[in-house]
Amino acid sequence: MSSQLLWYTTRATGIVAFVLLTGTVVLGVIGTARAASARWPRIVTAGLHKNLALTSAAMVGVHIVTTVLDPFAAIGLVAAVVPFSSDYRPLWLSLGTVAFDLLLAVLITSLLRDRLNHRSWQAVHLLVYVCWPIALWHALGTGTDTKLPWVLAIDVVCLAAVGWAVWWRLTLTDNQLARTTGILALAVLPLLTAIFVYLGPLQPGWAKRAGTPAAQLGSTTATTPSAGAGQRGSLTDASFTGHVRVTNGPADDERTITITGHTTAAPSESFVLVLYGPPSGRGIKFSRGTAQVGKPGTPSGFRGPVVRLSGHAIVAAVTGQAGKRRAEFDLTIKGSAVTGTVSLAVTGQQ
Ligand code: HEM
Structure with missing residues (x-):
């Protein structure tokens, strides 16, 4: 499986797992409220709740496996269960x-429910109300697709569905502490989430602020020891300006997008990105591409294939005399003008 496919699978399974987790929470509340009708007996709700929970866990399982197998992120299996074990x-x-650990605890205690007393089982089961917002913030903070309008729409719908479920659940309890905490969470969590998304993932340079390791982002110096004096090896979020050109070809049913640009401050660097694919709206449905940073054939020149394209983000695996680099572009296109940031980082696979 290519890194690109693994990465798409991680993103897709993450989103599906999160939606299924949301459905599980909502159905759990409907079950607790004992809501039923002749056409929708409680046993259907209970069955769906259980199956959605298991499918969600299976999706999270695939999500973790593809994350671990993807060489780009370099995340080990331990990071799936031990927090802060990956940089x-x-x-x-x-x-x-943490969300995965909580989900495992809830699933295991539910599968062993017959052997546990009701209070212990319920105490663990209520952790799902902690698991869900934690999973949401994980998705928003790590997700490549957080900025996409349809992904934001899914997040809003899930937030509204769980908000409604929690509200309903609060009407079923006599526990005053649970009510106060619940109402407080309902008031504060959506607001904090909206502020976080606006100030964090929606702003340029989030990859760096989110804590992508220096080895992947590169250092702020333009020279690396392996590149030799004066040869360019790394850049971090260097602002650039440039322009976009859309042409037909090279195949009959293809379009080519050529993006050229140069950094607006030292270290001075230029790049060319060429993306190919069948026409889609005013752009293309990406099928392949190449990237070139610096002048090819010179010590500072790197070139190679585009390995990822998602929304505004483009990643290329480029090689030059100084070795292998990971080139990351964050683009904002307005008409034929393009601005954004470019990072060039050592991949560690030299
Ligand atoms: C209940 C558990 C989990 C849920 C519901 C969940 C869900 C999600 C969602 C919805 C995204 C955003 C996808 C996107 O916007 O493209 C995401 C991203 C991600 N998750 Fe998870 N996740 C869970 C646990 C984990 C664990 C344990 C790991 C670590 C091994 C992990 C690794 C990742 C990575 C690396 C990304 C970023 C993928 C990208 O580049 O966009 N997730 N997750």
Whole structure:
């Protein structure tokens, strides 16, 4: 499986797992409320609740396996269960780890329910109300797709569904502490989440602020020891400006997008990105691409294939005389003008 496919699978299974987790929480509340009708007996709710929970856990399982297999992120299996054991976006990844640990605890105690007393089982089961927001913040903080309008729409719908379920659940309890905590969480969590998304993932440079390791982002110096004096090896979030050109070809049913740009401050660097694919709206449905940073054939020149494209983000695996680099572009396109940031980092596979 290519890194690109693994990465798409991680993202897709993450989103599906989160939606299924949301459905599980909502159905759990409907079951607790003993809501039923002749056409929808309680046993259907209970069965669906259980199956959604198991499918969600299976999706999280695939999500973890593809994360671990993907060489780009370099996240080990231990990071799936032990928080802060990976240096890749530590906080945001660890929230996923904690959500997974809580989900496992809830699932295992539910499968062993007959052997546990009701209070112990319920105490663990209520942890799902902690697991869900933690999974949401993991998704928002680590997800490549957080910025996409349809992903944001899914997050809003899930937040509304769980908000409604929690509200309903609070009407069923006499526990005053649970009510106060619940109402407080209902008031504060959506607001904090909206502020976080606006100030964090929606702003440029989030990859760096989220804690992508220096080895992947590169250092702020333009020279690396392996590149030799004066040869360019790394850049971090260097601002650039440039322009975009869309042409037909090279195949009959293809379009080519050529993006050229140069950094707006030292270290001075230029790049060319060429993306190919069948036409889709005013752009293309990406099928392949190449990236070139610096002048090819010179010590500072790197070139190689585009390995990932998602929304505004483009990643290329480029090689030059100084070795292998990971080039990351964060683009904002307005008409034919493009601005954004470019990072060039040592991949560690030299
Ligand atoms: C209940 C558990 C979990 C849920 C519901 C969940 C869900 C999600 C979601 C919805 C995303 C965002 C996908 C996107 O926007 O593209 C995501 C991203 C991610 N998750 Fe999880 N996750 C969980 C646990 C984990 C664990 C334990 C790991 C670590 C092994 C992990 C690794 C990742 C990574 C690396 C990404 C970023 C993928 C990207 O580049 O976009 N997740 N997760």
